[in-house]
Each structure stands twice: as C-alpha cells, then as structure tokens.
Amino acid sequence: MSEVKLVNIKKVYPVIERNKNKKNVNGHRTGNLQITDEGVVAVQEFSLDIADKEFIVLVGPSGCGKSTTLRMVAGLEEITSGELYIDGEYMNDVAPKDRDIAMVFQNYALYPHMTVYQNMAYSLKIQKASREEIDRKVREAAEILDITDYLDRKPKELSGGQRQRVAIGRAIVRHPKALLMDEPLSNLDAKLRNQMRAEIIKLRERINTTFIYVTHDQTEAMTLGDRIVVMKDGYIQQIATPQEVFDHPSNLFVAGFIGTPQMNFFDAELKLRDGDYWVDVEGASVRLADEKQERLKANHVEEQAVTLGVRPEHLLLADKGIAGKVTVSELMGSSRHLHLTVHGKDVIIIVPSTGGSGNYIGSEVALSFDGSNAHVFSKATEKNLEY
Amino acid sequence: MTIANSSRSRKAKAQLFILRVLAYLFIGILVAMCLFFFVMLLLMSSKSNSQLQGAFSLKWGGHFLENLHNAWNDASTNIPRGMVNSFIVAMSSALITTYFSALTAYGIHVYEFRFKRAIFTFIMAIMMIPAQVSAVGFIQLAYKFGLTNKLWLLILPGMAAPVVFFYMKQYLESVLPLEMVEAARIDGSSEFRIFNEVVLPIMKPAVAVQMIFSFVSSWNNYFMPSLLLTKPEKRTVPIMIAMLRSADYSKFDMGKVFMFILLAILPVMLVYAVLSKSIIKGVTSGSVKG
Amino acid sequence: MAESRRIKHRKTVSYAKWAYIFIIPFFVSYILFTLVPQLLTIYNSFFENYMNGLQQIGPNFVGLGNYKALLSPGQSGTIDILKYFGNTMALWILGAVPQFLIALMLAVIFTSARLNIKGQGLAKAIIYMPNLIMASAFSMLIFALFSKVGPINKYLVASGIIEQSFDFLTVKVSVRSLIALLNFLMWFGNTTIVLMAGIMGIDQSLFESAEIDGSNSIQVFFDITLPLLMPILSYALITSLIGGIQMFDVPQVLTNGRGTPNLTSTTVIMMLNNFLSGSKNYGRAGAVSVLLFIITGILSTIVYRMLAKQYKD
Numbered sequence: 001m002s003e004v005k006l007v008n009i010k011k012v013y014p015v016i017e018r019n020k021n022k023k024n025v026n027g028h029r030t031g032n033l034q035i036t037d038e039g040v041v042a043v044q045e046f047s048l049d050i051a052d053k054e055f056i057v058l059v060g061p062s063g064c065g066k067s068t069t070l071r072m073v074a075g076l077e078e079i080t081s082g083e084l085y086i087d088g089e090y091m092n093d094v095a096p097k098d099r100d101i102a103m104v105f106q107n108y109a110l111y112p113h114m115t116v117y118q119n120m121a122y123s124l125k126i127q128k129a130s131r132e133e134i135d136r137k138v139r140e141a142a143e144i145l146d147i148t149d150y151l152d153r154k155p156k157e158l159s160g161g162q163r164q165r166v167a168i169g170r171a172i173v174r175h176p177k178a179l180l181m182d183e184p185l186s187n188l189d190a191k192l193r194n195q196m197r198a199e200i201i202k203l204r205e206r207i208n209t210t211f212i213y214v215t216h217d218q219t220e221a222m223t224l225g226d227r228i229v230v231m232k233d234g235y236i237q238q239i240a241t242p243q244e245v246f247d248h249p250s251n252l253f254v255a256g257f258i259g260t261p262q263m264n265f266f267d268a269e270l271k272l273r274d275g276d277y278w279v280d281v282e283g284a285s286v287r288l289a290d291e292k293q294e295r296l297k298a299n300h301v302e303e304q305a306v307t308l309g310v311r312p313e314h315l316l317l318a319d320k321g322i323a324g325k326v327t328v329s330e331l332m333g334s335s336r337h338l339h340l341t342v343h344g345k346d347v348i349i350i351v352p353s354t355g356g357s358g359n360y361i362g363s364e365v366a367l368s369f370d371g372s373n374a375h376v377f378s379k380a381t382e383k384n385l386e387y
Numbered sequence: 388m389t390i391a392n393s394s395r396s397r398k399a400k401a402q403l404f405i406l407r408v409l410a411y412l413f414i415g416i417l418v419a420m421c422l423f424f425f426v427m428l429l430l431m432s433s434k435s436n437s438q439l440q441g442a443f444s445l446k447w448g449g450h451f452l453e454n455l456h457n458a459w460n461d462a463s464t465n466i467p468r469g470m471v472n473s474f475i476v477a478m479s480s481a482l483i484t485t486y487f488s489a490l491t492a493y494g495i496h497v498y499e500f501r502f503k504r505a506i507f508t509f510i511m512a513i514m515m516i517p518a519q520v521s522a523v524g525f526i527q528l529a530y531k532f533g534l535t536n537k538l539w540l541l542i543l544p545g546m547a548a549p550v551v552f553f554y555m556k557q558y559l560e561s562v563l564p565l566e567m568v569e570a571a572r573i574d575g576s577s578e579f580r581i582f583n584e585v586v587l588p589i590m591k592p593a594v595a596v597q598m599i600f601s602f603v604s605s606w607n608n609y610f611m612p613s614l615l616l617t618k619p620e621k622r623t624v625p626i627m628i629a630m631l632r633s634a635d636y637s638k639f640d641m642g643k644v645f646m647f648i649l650l651a652i653l654p655v656m657l658v659y660a661v662l663s664k665s666i667i668k669g670v671t672s673g674s675v676k677g
Numbered sequence: 678m679a680e681s682r683r684i685k686h687r688k689t690v691s692y693a694k695w696a697y698i699f700i701i702p703f704f705v706s707y708i709l710f711t712l713v714p715q716l717l718t719i720y721n722s723f724f725e726n727y728m729n730g731l732q733q734i735g736p737n738f739v740g741l742g743n744y745k746a747l748l749s750p751g752q753s754g755t756i757d758i759l760k761y762f763g764n765t766m767a768l769w770i771l772g773a774v775p776q777f778l779i780a781l782m783l784a785v786i787f788t789s790a791r792l793n794i795k796g797q798g799l800a801k802a803i804i805y806m807p808n809l810i811m812a813s814a815f816s817m818l819i820f821a822l823f824s825k826v827g828p829i830n831k832y833l834v835a836s837g838i839i840e841q842s843f844d845f846l847t848v849k850v851s852v853r854s855l856i857a858l859l860n861f862l863m864w865f866g867n868t869t870i871v872l873m874a875g876i877m878g879i880d881q882s883l884f885e886s887a888e889i890d891g892s893n894s895i896q897v898f899f900d901i902t903l904p905l906l907m908p909i910l911s912y913a914l915i916t917s918l919i920g921g922i923q924m925f926d927v928p929q930v931l932t933n934g935r936g937t938p939n940l941t942s943t944t945v946i947m948m949l950n951n952f953l954s955g956s957k958n959y960g961r962a963g964a965v966s967v968l969l970f971i972i973t974g975i976l977s978t979i980v981y982r983m984l985a986k987q988y989k990d
Contacts, residue, residue, distance in 0.1 A: 071569075074569075074573060075572075075573075076569050076572065076573075078691055095572075096569075096572045096573045097572060097573065097574070097575035097576070097577075101573065102573060103569070103570070103573045105566040105569070105570060106566070107564055107566055109564060109566035109567045109569065109570040110570075111567065111570075111571075111585055111588075111589075112589060113588040113589060113591070122571075122574050122576075123573075123574035123575050126574060126575040126576050126580070127575060170570075170574070403791065403792075406792060407792055407794075410786045410789075410792050410794060411794070413782070413783075413786065414783070414786065414794070414800050417779065417783070417804055417865075418800055418803050418804060420862065421803050421804050421806060421807055421862060421866070422803060424807075424815070424818060424819070424822075424862070425806075427818075427822060427828070428818055431821070431822070431828060439828070440826070442831065442835060443828050443831035443832040443835050487702050487703055487706070488703075490699050490700075490702065490703075491699065491700045491702075491703040493699060494695070494696045494697075494698075494699030494700040495696065495700060497692075497696075498692050498693055498695060498696035498699075499692075499693065500693035500696040500697070501693070503696070506700065510703075511981055512977075512981060513707070513711075514977075514981070515916075515919060515973065515976070515977030515980055515981065516715075516970065516973065516974070516977065517919070517922070517923045517969065517970075517973055518923075519923060519925075519946055519949060519966065519969065520715055520718060520966045520967075520969060520970045520973075521710075521711050521712075521714035521715045521718060521966075522714070522718075522949070522953065522962075522966065523714070523717070523718040523721055523949075523953065523959055523962045523963045523966050524713065524714030524715060524716065524717030524718040524720075524721065524963075525710065525714040526953055527714075527717060527721065527959050528713070528714060528717065530957075543706060543710065544706060544710035544711065545706075546702050546703060546705075546706030546707075547703045547704070547706040547707035547710065547711060552703070578692065578695040578698075582699070603809050606811065607809075607810075607811040607812060607813075609811075609812065609813045609925070609926045609929075609930075610925055610926070610946070610950070613950075613954075614950070614953055614954060624811070624814075625811055625813040625814070625926075628811070628813045628814045628817050628930070629813045629817070629929070629930045631817060632817055632820060632930050632931075632933045633933055636824070636826065641821065644817075644821055645818075645821060648814045648817055648818050648821070651811050651813075651814040652810050652811050652814050652815075655809050655810070655811070656806070656809075656810075659802075659806060659809055663802040663805070663806075664798070664802075666805075666809075667801055667802065667805055667870055670805070670867060670870045670871065671870055671871055671873075671874035
C-alpha cells in the first residue's frame, strides 16, 4: 500500500577476478552488458514511478537486469547510484527488514526445518507480535491461499504448487507495503503455472498492495501487469500498459519480444505520397492508418528505408500482395500457423482453421495487411518511428 | 547352440559362485580380525588376576563385575575422575568446534567481501599443518603463564578447526541456497539470528556428524593432554591408560587393567553402536567428493 | 517525518562487516593458540633453552646450532633424527601397504554389482570401528595381550607352538609388526570407505560399456577403476603419509616410550615428546618441529593442489 519511486538507478558489479569476469559475475550472465572501469553495469538509467496498489511487471530475457532491479528495491543488493523512495522515504541505505516489503523467490526459499505455520509466522515472530496476532494473521493468509490444511506440514511434504502458495503466504502475512515477486511461477509446470497466474490475479483483488513482479514470460507480463517494464541489457526499453506495448512497441526488440509467434519483419521503404505515409514492401504498397499518419507527421519523419513489422495474426491471405510459399503448416486447434518463405526469409502467419484437410504445403500465396497493423522501425536506431 | 550356451552359462554360474565364496571369506577374515581384539578384551576383563596368571582359557571368567568395581574404585588411577575430565574436554570442544566452524564457513559462504578468496585459500593452506608443529610454543606459553592443568586450554583451540570448517563449507554449498538467507533478511531477521535460527537447523546433519568426530578425536587425544595435564586430578583417560603401561606387572591386577581399557573405549563404542550409519556416511562426505 | 525516525538508516546495505564478525572467533583462536605458538616454535629453534636437572640453561641464541646438533652424528655414530624418521617411515609403510591393498580389494568387492555382497552395512560398521578406538587404549590392549605373561604367550606355549614365552617387545621385527598391525587395523576400514565412495562416484555406464566391449573383471579394474580412482587414491595415500609422519600414540604406549628394542621403534614425534616432557628442551624440540613442518608442508602443498583443483570443478 504505497508508492515506490526509482530515480536513475544504476547497478555496477565490481569485477573481482579479472580473468574470470567474462563468464560469470555473481551468477548473472554478462552477455551484452556494458563493462566499464568500475565493473559490469547490470542496470542503468532506471527511472520509474510506481503508483500505490499498482501491479508492475519487469520483463525481459535473462541477464537484462530485471531481477537485479527488484533486489535493489528489496535491499538485497546495494544501489550503486540513483535514488529509491518508498512512500516518499529515501530508502537506499535502509536494511531490507526496515523497508516493510515482502518477497517471493523463484525457488520459494522456504525454511526446510519449519512447518508451514512456522514459516509464515517467522517474520511476525521477529517483530515480536503477540501469539494471538500471529495466529490470526497466519490463519487469515492461509485462508486466502487455501493452505489451511497444510499448516502443520514441512515444506518437503508439499507439492510444487503448494510450496508456491506457502511462499506467497509467507509474504502476505504481514501486510507489506510492497510485494516483490521474482519469477515466482517459473519452477512450476505449464498447467500449474496457468492456474497460479489466475490465482495471483485473484490474490491481488483480495490484498490491496503494490506488486512488483519479475518474469521472463511475456504471457505473465501481459496478463498480470497494470504496466509492464520491458528491459534489455540493463536498459529500460519501454514502460507502458500491456495494450500499449503490444500495439505500439517502442523498438524492434520490444516488438519481437512481446507476442507469440514473434512479429514478422520485412525490409521496406517508407514513402510520402500526397502528404501521406505509405510502406512499400515486396511489391505491395500499403497506406498507414490515420492515427499513425499523425504520429509520424508529428515527428517529421522523412522518407527512408525501414524495417516493417507485422504480427502473424495481422497478415492476411489475399489475392495479391507479398508473394510467399508455404513450407510448414501447424494446426493449433482453433487456428493454424503457416510458415512461409518470402524472398528467402521465414514468415509466420495465423489463419483460421477451416476444418478441411488444409493441405497448404507447397502452395504459393499472397499476403496483405491493414495500415493500422504496420509498425515501422528506423533501420539506423531500431526505434519505432512513431515515437 | 542351446547346449553350448547352457554349458557356458553353467560354467559362468559356477565361477561366480566360487568368486562369491572367496569374497565372503575375505570379508569374514577381516571382520573377525577387527572383532577378535574387542572380544578378547571383553573376555579378559571378566577374569580375575589369578585366572589371568594361570593357564590360558577361552572361558568367561565370571569376575566382570568384581573387576569393574575394583577398577572404578581404584584410587591411584581414579578412572571416574578421568572420564569426567575427558567428557568435559571432549563435549566442550565438540560444541565449540562445530559451532565456530559452521559460523566461519557461513561467514565465508554467504557474504561477499574483499578478502573472501584470500581467507578461504589461507584456511585451506593451514588445514594440513600437524598440531605437533605448534606444540613446542604452546607448551612453553602454557608453562610461562601457569596455564598447565587448565582443561579450557585444551578446549578453546577447537574454535579454529580448518578441517571441520572445510566440511561445513562444502555442506553449506550443497544445502543452503542464498535465497533462503535473503528470505530471512526480508522477514526481518538479524544476521546473527539468521545463522542461529535458519542456517544452523538446516546444517543439523553436518553438525551432528562433526560433533561426533570432534568428540571422539578429543576423547582419544593423548599427545597434548599428556604434556599439559600433570596433576593427577586433571588427567584425562588416555593419560591414565598410558600410565598403566609403566606399572609393575608382577604386582598388578591384570583383570583391572583390561577393565580400564574397556572403560576407556566404551563411551565411544556405545555412541558408535547407535550412530554407526551416519558416522560412516560422514567419513566420506567431508573429505573427498566423488 | 516522524515515520522516518523509526527507520534505521545505515551507511550501506552491504553485509561484508558480518562476514568479518563471523570469522573473527576462528582467527582470534587460530592466532592465539596456533599461529603464535608456531612462530614461537620457530623462534625457539634458534635458541639454547632447556632444563639441566633443576637448572635452567638459556635461552641463548645459537643460530642454527640446534639444527646442526640434530643433523650430526651422536655418540653412537648415528644421526638420531634420521634414524627416527627412518623408523617412522618403516612403521608407516609396514601398515600402509596392507592397508591400501586390502582396502582397494574390499572396496571393489563391496561395490561389485555382480558379486552383490549382502550384509555390507554391518561389515563396514565393524571394519571401521577400530578407527574410533582410543589409540593408547588399543596399544595398551595389544601390550597386555602380547606381553611375556599375557594370554597370547600362554596360548602359544600351551598349544605347543613355542616352547617358552616369547617377549614380543624385545625383538625389532615383532615390535614393528605389532605397531603396523595396529595401524593397519585402525585405518583399513576408513580407507575402504573413502575408496568405495570414489568407486561409486565413477559413472556406472563406464563399467557396463567396458564389459560389453569384452573386458573381464580384472581388466575392468586396471583399465577403468584404478585410473579413475587415482585422484582419490593418491589423496588418501598422501593424507595417510602425513598422518604416518605424526605417528606417536601407538609406539609410545606399546613400548612405554622407550622405542624398544634399541630405539628401533622410536618415531620423530616420540623424540619431540622426549625433548618436551623431560628436559623441556624447547630449542631442540623447536628444531625438530620446524623440520617436521617443512616435510609436511611439502606434502600438504601436494594435497592442497589436489583439493583446490577438485574444488574448482
């Protein structure tokens, strides 16, 4: 129940051993991270205002700095520079126990020698809460998570899903100002993961607090977040609502990272004709939708070679347009994924499954798309030209 | 084809049978050797001195309780006093050794700090230096400061036990995810409390095994105590046993001698009888991993 | 703002200071009870410092005098410390050779899936047991059993194997054999268990594929087991050697500190003990310790290298 504000946060891991740094720094892969004289820069220029009771999801591939950011909010990692405020209070140097936050870990980190009840009661016990208060709060949280029956069991006697609930229970039992979750569902199998995702949505309605959630799974990000923060190589790529990220990805990386199957990219030309923007691609020419016209005009975008992005579900089979040849056809149930070769490049489209045998393989098709679904990115900066 | 096969398989079966018999025989002989001395000790401690002076016999002597009574009440050796002293030293050093080794291992395992690697390397390096190398200076200091005959002087050095440290470090690496510590931090626990309430309980198996090993090695330790403990009422069991060796055997009750030996090894043997499984497990898990 | 006073602000959320707090007891104890005495030992080795009766001689600086005295021939014409070191090594080898051979055989037998030995738990428990027995008590037991008037002699005479009592403790071969026997009994179980863990750590499919390739058990042992066991085997051997150099309790108690016969079973540590317990000859004892330190230091470096290598994996 509070606002969290991050201002220009930066995290640098000092390089301790010169000859080993290439591979591993504190278990984080360094990949494309910037390495300066001070060390490996895991996060930089991170600024974000999180509103009270907001659900924020940090998403990105592994090594993008999302967990490091979360751990800095928790106080588990030192903040190299920048400022962190919780409810207006400067928090950089405050120990985790004094930040009044709770955290759910990927591997749950339940205390193996304590029962579920003791696990959940531990933080209250440390705060010297009365026995009645502890009991009331533990049972209340157990009720919410439907784990009342397991209170006397040890963690190792529980299934993965149950452990997950206990880990969440331990976090919510003391009504923290902010609930931090670090990939909480990634140790579960696909079915349980879907189930728990729904549970978290329900949980959010019952406990009114600020959530900061880290995941590499874009589905979790899209379904859970009020706003999502897409990160890569230590930098924020985009902060926006899930809808906004999906409809107006800020750059090529976000466009490719969000959405499955991945957005298709084509080499194209952005042209101005009679004051309107058109994209010419593979012999087809499409006028961009009015909304996009305005945004491009506002930015004074000039004619140029661009990368055109169109999502698979927005590419339609047509009489004429971009020519391609079907190489693979996957029936997904209600829809069908067609893999095509267009000018030597792989393209995926989604078409309704019509029920017929649908022997598409080898057939020559033409593709078209609507001007409202075309995303144009600068070749030079990879930025969305709308921004 | 089938006939050839079956004769071959019969031959193989016979071969395996012979191998098995030989293997069991081999194991049997070694087991018998280990038991022989223990059985002899029990047998001899049941005999009166006159029985022992007389002809050799494998019969139970029937004077076991009498020997026990005599040995227990022998004023010149005072074995009860020795056992109490030994117990105080062994138990305290077992507790101190395991607790501080675990604490040190935890400190180095969990925290990132500047000299982490150097300190770890240093402890590994001093691991193999024999205790006797420091004995000269230790004894000299003990005499200089009048600390001979102080049992705590045998206990406190146990705080720095590199071998136990190494075992604990390896154990921590296999059982303690850092997230567990972080979870406890977020739960509001202080660093010291995290170690005592979260980490130590998780380390219970390792602590138990190392407590047994340190207890046993301290109980059996002879070299340093024999140089430091000069007063009769401070002697530990191994010193008393070694002193029996210089007694005059023409006048000595041998039944009592065997009983002393039995009493000296009995506590450890009793612990072993109960916990042999986990002790044997502990032999390997610390020293070398596969 | 009232809120802010409740929250404790610290310099950082770094926990490094806790690491130092937690490892301080170890180092204080190490410095006080080990390092300082060690340095003092080395210091002592350069001084003449002993009791002659009730008279204190020294401490006087003698440079390398103690080392010179140790390494030059005594009245009998032999260099004592070399003789004792030779004794120690002889005693160690006599025990270690059967210890390692038998432990190796046992480890292979116990881990063989084909032999499928039953009752392993009990057998292991029994062969490991001697390792926990107080060495001084075990030696005293052996002495009591093998003494001139002890039961073994009585049995041997009564059954006509020998004509009259044989004093095991006056003959070099028999004294050394008894010490070796004791060391063997005390350690072969331990070695067996360590080697077994080593064998079980080898990928089982290697044995299977070797068998399918047509190796017999003996070939499997020499081609697969032994080479892959080598790191652990050599580790065990060197630690056994380091332990062997420190041999004290068994010969001390068995021979009543005299190293009978004729000092042929006196070990280096027994020599150190004699310097310390009688004349408080800190100078000479210090020099013995330093030599001991150098030898074990070399051996330890080898072990450390092996451990460090293993630790990296």
